[in-house]
Amino acid sequence: MSKSASEEKITIGSHVAMKVQCAMCSKEGIGEEFTTAQDHKNNEIHLCLECKEKTNMAFEQETHKPNLILGVLFGAVGAAIGGAIWYLVTIGSGWEIGYISIGLGYLTGLGVYRGAGKKRGHQLQIIAAILVVVTIVITNKFIFDQLINDYIQANPNEFPGFPVGESVSISFLEPEFWKSMVSPIGLLIYATGIYVAYSYCKPRSIG
Structure with missing residues (x-):
C-alpha cells in the first residue's frame, strides 16, 4: 500500500515539475509557474x-465600446437568414429539425459580433438572445399560417364559404398558436x- 502511494507521488511530482514553454513568448519554465489554457483549436x-x-487585457478590450446599433442590425440580418432557412426546411420536410436552431443561434450571434465591431x-449576449x-416566434407564426392555408386548400369542402385563392393569417394573440x-x-x-446565440459574444478571460 505504501509503495503504491509513493509511486503515485513521484508521478504527480514529475508532471508538476515538467518544463514547458510559453505559447506566446517562448519563455521556458516549470509547469506550475505557467497557466494552462486552450487555443482556438x-x-x-x-x-x-x-x-x-x-492576453486578459486584450480580452478586456473586446468588451469596450461595442457598436450596439450595427450589432442589432447585423444580428437581425443573421436571424432573418436563419429564420428563413428554418421556415423553408420545416415546410419542405414537415419536420422541425433541431439542428436548424443551432444555425439560427450561430448566424445571429455572428451577426451581432461582427456588427458590434468584433x-x-x-x-x-442579451441582444443576440x-x-x-x-x-x-415570427418564424413559427409564418409556419403556422402556411400549414393552415395548406390544409384549407387541401380540404376545400370543409370550408365552402372560403374565397378561392385567398389566405388566412392568425393573430399572435391566438392561443392555439402558442399551444x-x-x-x-x-x-x-x-x-x-x-x-448558442447568447454564448457567441461571451466575454473571454484566462483564469
Missing part, C-alpha cells in the same frame, strides 16, 4: 504570467438556439 497551451496578463460583452427569441409552440422537444430546440 482546443489544444492545450501554456502561458507565462506576463503573457497571461497581456466585440463581446453581456449587452451583446432577444433576436433569436423574436425570430423563433403549437409549447412542447418538450420544441422548447429544447428553442433553448438550444438561444443558448
Whole structure:
C-alpha cells in the first residue's frame, strides 16, 4: 500500500515539475509557474504570467465600446437568414429539425459580433438572445399560417364559404398558436438556439 502511494507521488511530482514553454513568448519554465489554457483549436497551451496578463487585457478590450446599433442590425440580418432557412426546411420536410436552431443561434450571434465591431460583452449576449427569441416566434407564426392555408386548400369542402385563392393569417394573440409552440422537444430546440446565440459574444478571460 505504501509503495503504491509513493509511486503515485513521484508521478504527480514529475508532471508538476515538467518544463514547458510559453505559447506566446517562448519563455521556458516549470509547469506550475505557467497557466494552462486552450487555443482556438482546443489544444492545450501554456502561458507565462506576463503573457497571461497581456492576453486578459486584450480580452478586456473586446468588451469596450461595442457598436450596439450595427450589432442589432447585423444580428437581425443573421436571424432573418436563419429564420428563413428554418421556415423553408420545416415546410419542405414537415419536420422541425433541431439542428436548424443551432444555425439560427450561430448566424445571429455572428451577426451581432461582427456588427458590434468584433466585440463581446453581456449587452451583446442579451441582444443576440432577444433576436433569436423574436425570430423563433415570427418564424413559427409564418409556419403556422402556411400549414393552415395548406390544409384549407387541401380540404376545400370543409370550408365552402372560403374565397378561392385567398389566405388566412392568425393573430399572435391566438392561443392555439402558442399551444403549437409549447412542447418538450420544441422548447429544447428553442433553448438550444438561444443558448448558442447568447454564448457567441461571451466575454473571454484566462483564469
